[in-house]
Amino acid sequence: MKNIFLYHALSALFVGGMTLSAVSCADDDLGENTNNGDKGAVVQFNVGDAQEEALTRGGAMTRGAITQGLTNKDLDGQKLEIQGNENLNLCLIETTVEGVNPVKQEPGTRANIITTQNLSDFSSTGVRGTAANAINTGWFEEKKTKKDGTLYTPISWSWLQPYGRFYAVYPESKNNSNGITFTKPNGTAAPSIVFTVNKDVRQQVDLMTACSGNVQYATRFQAPRTDLKFRHALTAIRFAVGQNLSFDKTIKNITLKNVLIKSKYTLSNNLNGAGAAWDYSENTERDNVTLSNVNYKTNENANSIVRDISRYSNSNITDPTKLEDNYTFYMIPQDLDNKVTAEVEFTDGSKITVPLKGSWKAGTTRTYKLSQKNSSWVYNINGISPSAVAYDKTQATYQIESYRQAPDGTKQAVAWKVVEYSVDDGTTWTTTKPSWLKSLSKEQSNGGTAAEPLTATLGTDIVDFVAERNKGLQDATPLGTPSTYYNLSNATGAAAVQNTANCYVISAPGYYMIPLVYGNAIKNSATNRSAYVSSAPATFLYFGSPATNKDVVLHNFEDHLSVAITDPWIEKTNGGSYKNIDGAEVTWSDENNLVELANSPIYRDASGNAFVKFEVKKDNLKSGNAVISVKKGTTILWSWHLWFAPKNALDKITVTNNQGKNYDFTRETLGWKPTAWIGTSYSTPRTVKVKVEQVIGNNGNKQQAIITITQNAGLTKRSGTTTYYQWGRNNAFPGTDDALPQGSIVKGNDQIRMNYKIQYPNYFFTTNILANGTIAQNDGLTKFHYYYNLWSMNNRLRGDKNAPNTNEVVKTIYDPCPVGFNVPTNGAFSGFTTNGKNEGPMNVDGTNVKATYDLNSGHVFWTNSSKTETIYFPASGFRNAKDDKINEANNFGDYWSADPQDYNNGCVMGFSYDKVYPLFVNIRTFGFAVRPVAEK
Structure with a gap:
């Protein structure tokens, strides 16, 4: 190890000459030296805020994502009755949210908050040891640390004691003005603090703590990653004006009475904050905590935060980081029943006292809104819809006014938001706007006593319908195959003949066949004799020159030789006189090669029924018409009209005549072929109803207004x-x-x-x-x-x-x-x-x-x-x-x-x-x- 260290530190030229002196200082090299450890491996923290991270993950938060152990009951709201004989008809509406003034909550619950963005110096303490289960040696205590995680006095890791655990307290625990007394860890037990709440709210601090959990110095001269995730230890209390308050007073002081102001808090030994807890056994000191000289008028906008009006005059501020007015009560979590009361004193000498219930939980925000039991406000929201705009216009201007009015005539703006949309005249509603409504200039607003001009941006769906129609025909799934032709007289293309006609609509490429049947002589898979044999009696009229008595009823329809038809099938009528039909032709077509007849166009099934076969190729398919005929020799025996059009050409449109009778017309005129057709994708004006709702209302009854936006169809x-x-x-x-x-x-x-x-x-x-x-x-x-x-x-x-x-x-x-x-x-x-x-x-x-x-x-x-x-x-x-x-x-x-x-x-x-x-x-x-x- 000695030689490795020297080789790392010194030039190879001096390795041999330094060996003896290196041995003589081996203990210093491997243990504590004058720099308190290895140079380059300095203790430093990655500082984070557990609450801030939870709020920025996106999506819906689960209960306990910020504060462990919370239940739904902990966050239940309630109405708190006042005590006193002022006859003010008031109450406090209590709401609680997870997190200390979490930024994602509604504007009315926000206040200033300590996050990594505005965190200042904090205190850090470290313990260390030779193994993960032996971190039991004190290292440093309550060292002043910068918000970026670096210590003001650097401390290095030791290779002999490579395991550590770190604790942090915000604000600095050595600063006596913060009300924090720190007790160092003893190796296995986490440190604790005794925290005292300042009785002057404006001097209070937001207490936060963190623990790194176990950290190993594993690579020499490279400091390990050390995370500190701060968590809030107190309960944040904020006061606001509730939505039903309609009288005009000025708040002077707000006091929380008989609150626990001193208690012990044990920090966690884990990065996730588990095990941290308040211990009330040793401290029972209670006192009053006051926010004084508030000077806040109660006729502010509904849900507005009680704040320093001299600094923040706008009651609609929605960013809590901009309310650095020290009006938040930071309180020790505690039980409230039969102990704590809130007192609101007004400048006219009147006051209300409200017994508080339940308990304050660490890492939560509780808001008390001063409200009236029975409000006399009248809430109004009015929408002025725009005139219908042309199909090629993208802007529609409308107006919304949203306010409430007190009995004395005082008006206050009431915020509103868009809640739903309907495209079927209000039959159904959804939170998703239609695609053609591109955007609204505002989907929420603070409202106003004057109508607010707003703009809807619309799409312009202009289509070349001829090109679209032709492409739709060509791209449709082909029907039939060269071995199995699609039978146009069958709803599914099967071989059985169901219903015949003189016109067939073709809406896709494919291989097709038509049965050689007279018009509609087969209906519902059976002979339709009533299509060619009349049941009407003879009806004679005199006409012509010279006038002749003629029967104007053709009793039996006739074939190509003026012979009465006796069978639906052309080859079977009149005892089979016209069997062996041997040819077909395209009599006329208004587009090139719409129809290509098979080489042997006449096909007969096992029953001897004849069909004419043809192909419609994708590349040739477009809107148009053709007539095909079958013949024997050169004589045509019958013909059919093929109309190349979308399937919806036969959709039904009900028309009521002047006598009140309904007729279902086809969507298009028979054989219609558009040659120039450019216009909107919709044929009638399209409309969306936009429902806007006030965010508050009288006793929860929120007023709504409907804006109707219409864009006309056009060509x-x-x-x-x-x-x-x-x-x-x-x-x-x-x-x-x-x-x-x-x-x-x-x-x-x-x-x-x-x-x-x-x-x-x-x-x-x-x-x-x-x-x-x-x-x-x-x-x-x-x-x-x-x-x-x-x-x-x-x-x-x-x-x-x-x-x-x-x-x-x-x-x-x-x-x-x-x-x-x-x-x-x-x-x-x-x-x-x-x-x-x-x-x-x-x-x-x-x-x-x-x-x-x-x-x-x-x-x-x-x-x-x-x-x-x-x-x-x-x-x-x-x-x-x-x-x-x-x-x-x-x-x-x-x-x-x-x-x-x-x-x-x-x-x-x-x-x-x-x-x-x-x-x-x-x-x-x-x-x-x-x-x-x-x-x-």
Whole structure:
């Protein structure tokens, strides 16, 4: 060891020459030397505050995190009755919190506190020994130590006695003015102190102690880490004005009477503070402790701390470290029952005396709030909500005033805080604000007798819906596989045919198949004969030139050869006359390659039922429309409309008509394809209710106010196209005159026969309309297309202008709507004017203004008289019955009903920006839009 030490300390050049002299001083080197130990291994402490560390860990604190051994009962509050004959109707409200004035507590319970930030000099004492179980030798006592843990007079560790334990007392125990008498440790027993409370509160000190526990000097010349975690040994007492105090007096003195002012405290032997305790057996000295010349008015703000007003005039100070006014009582923990009273004396000579109950616990803060039993304060909080802001605005300004008023008219500000939010008009509440409410300029405030201007910051959720719609379609989970095609007539895509239609909505890439069934001829997995065989009796009318008596009911719907249909399956009707269908085609498509037919597009299952198969590729999928047809040889036998749109296009919106009847319309017009659509992600104004609550109230009843913040929905543009339909046909026609990426539309002649409509799904049959607006005699429309029940199987009645039809529609195989929907009766539109009449007052949400109408390219109708929900109808224009050309797109809207007006006309709803015709009529060969309603 001798040589090692010298080699460490001296240059190698002198090692040999110093050997003898090194031996001669070996005892000094290995034991105590003139520097009291090893140079460089100086005793130093890492100083911490156990309470401060517990408070800064974050999250909810558990009971005892600061002060060991506390129970819930120790922290229970209570109301303490006064004694005296002053008739002041007062009491003291007692509350206790863990920790000595812990910073995390509410502002009303805070006062100045000693932490490592403002700790000053303290006393430290050390004992040491040769082993962990033999730390029994005194080392140093009550040495003055800096708050950073270094001793004013350095002391070094000894390698011969490498185990130590250290004790600390704040404030300095050798300073007689601090009321501390120190008794040194005896090796196994911890030291103790006798502490005397100063009877003048302003001279009192906050007593804190610490113990390092056992520490080993393990690496020579390197001082071990030595921690001291200070813990509070006293109880902090603070007085405050309670929330119900409404009279005007001035506090002069506050006295705690007959309190134990001297007692013995034994320090812990452990770093965690375990075992420290007060011993009351040797000291029973009691006296009064007074905070004098307070000069504090009782009409301060509720919960305000009794403090030095000359230094701290603001009653809303929330940082206790800023109240260095020495108004905290630091008291020895003790039992109070039948011993201790509190006396509050006012400047007018009146006083109250309150017997205190329970006990004060070390390391806690007790607050006594002077309060009235029955308050005469009136509490008020008022919120002034902002006007609705535009969709592209981010600021909404509102106001809150919060105060209380005494009978004499005195007003005081009352603090408030935000407690909850609701986005469903107050039905449910949560503590989490909606994502679009980015922030509030204040979520709590001290309140005021004047309205406080505040600001809500909102998000602007503006979306390109065309891009979003297309991406949503492409990113949807693919359906079907090359070996197992997804059956569009089955809700799950399984092979069984459940419900068929002339239109299927496709919302994802995949492999699909459609059963070769006439329209809705299969429903609920069974033959739906009522879709192609009518139960209506013959109904004869005279019309034509020369006038002929004709039955306007088509009793058995016909196929592509004008033969009555006898079976839902195309290949099985008429005894299987059309079996062996061998081909399919994309008749037209308004986007490139939406549909790719399989190489062998006709598939037959084990029962011989035929399906047409096709693929929809992700890269080609976007909002649009296509018509596919099946054929035998070159003859088309039937066709289907494929609408590429999100699933929610078929969500139902309930509309109440003028007669009080409800119709469930689809969310979108059939075949709608948006071409420009930029606006908010929400279609109706979004609203959040913000509930604010006063932090105090009369007898605990806290007043609340509601602020309603609304951000309107908005558009920069919405336009698109819909598919068009000639009345009574199942065939869809594109919403553009531009050249189509696939297929084409042909201007047909007037020969609109039943079978021609099926054989030529891309022929738009025209009508010879004369200059005077009448139809030419012998026109094909009158001769071949005069039936009343083409879209409503059992209908034999005619509608008319301003004559709503309330008959139920029975969907037919010529109906163009998807599964579960049909073309509505004309009465479904009667609620779109407030009186149900053509050109009546429009029931629209702002689109009667042309700029708004143009922005939307159509009308936004209210769905009912309460005007709480809307439905959008695009002004898609029409295909002209004379020449097949699209007219008035984005200007006029025209929507077919299932009702005929006569043998040439159908009932229709039409509108422009300034007029709505819910019950109008027009020639059947016009191409109008269709808005499906749910089947009844």
